[in-house]
Amino acid sequence: EVQLVESGGGLVQPGGSLRLSCAASGFTFSNYNMNWVRQAPGKGLEWVSYITNSGSDTYYADSVKGRFTVSRDNAKNSLYLQMSSLRAEDTAVYYCARDGGRAWDNDCWGQGTLVTVSS
Amino acid sequence: QSALTQPPSASGSPGQSVTISCTGTSSDIGGYNSVSWYQQHPGKAPKLMIYEVTKRPSGVPDRFSGSKSGNTASLTVSGLQAEDEADYYCSSHAGSNSLGFGGGTKLTVL
Numbered sequence: 001e002v003q004l005v006e007s008g009g010g011l012v013q014p015g016g017s018l019r020l021s022c023a024a025s026g027f028t029f030s031n032y033n034m035n036w037v038r039q040a041p042g043k044g045l046e047w048v049s050y051i052t053n054s055g056s057d058t059y060y061a062d063s064v065k066g067r068f069t070v071s072r073d074n075a076k077n078s079l080y081l082q083m084s085s086l087r088a089e090d091t092a093v094y095y096c097a098r099d100g101g102r103a104w105d106n107d108c109w110g111q112g113t114l115v116t117v118s119s
Numbered sequence: 120q121s122a123l124t125q126p127p128s129a130s131g132s133p134g135q136s137v138t139i140s141c142t143g144t145s146s147d148i149g150g151y152n153s154v155s156w157y158q159q160h161p162g163k164a165p166k167l168m169i170y171e172v173t174k175r176p177s178g179v180p181d182r183f184s185g186s187k188s189g190n191t192a193s194l195t196v197s198g199l200q201a202e203d204e205a206d207y208y209c210s211s212h213a214g215s216n217s218l219g220f221g222g223g224t225k226l227t228v229l
Binding site for chain 2 (some may be wrong): 037046047095097102106107109
């Protein structure tokens with residue numbers, strides 16, 4: 001069974017840092033590009049970041065560029081999102097999602113991890 | 120970056136059909152055949168329902184169909200069922216290696 005499990009969310013103060021992880025199983029992780037997508041409470045989905053299967057290329061939404069860094073460890077079947085200089089508007093459920101390899105579609109999603117930025 | 124426009128709500132009675140629109144620009148929807156649609160039930164992760172404008176992943180009922188005309192994409196749900204009540208989001212490649220999502224449409228089955 002294809003599965004993605006996020007972890008690492010929690011409460012952090014404005015200006016702080018947090019590292020999210022996403023553990024993949026049930027598929028050959030190294031064959032797939034991956035995305036991070038977030039959803040603020042009661043709001044819609046917002047794409048955050050994309051990383052190619054090898055990790056050689058990464059892309060970011062303007063709202064997080066320069067503050068967030070996506071990475072992966074294919075030997076550990078894991079995806080990461082290092083978040084720094086966090087702001088209140090970064091408060092959201094963060095999902096990792098598998099890119100379907102067709103046209104920027106995401107065919108498998110984790111259950112999400114909640115990040116709350118507040119003093 | 121791209122923010123696609125969806126109506127905030129849509130509704131229909133069981134057995135009826137409902138269509139949800141998603142409007143973008145020539146830089147996203149109009150420029151690529153990369154429109155996807157996601158269904159999200161409360162407290163759950165999104166689920167891919169349509170990709171590449173018209174294609175359904177395995178396991179998605181054929182009651183769900185997608186289309187595109189110019190800068191506007193549409194999701195049609197035919198033969199509405201109670202379990203179709205959910206939030207629906209469109210997405211599209213938006214150029215410059217980015218992805219845009221619509222604001223979401225809450226579908227109510229009356």
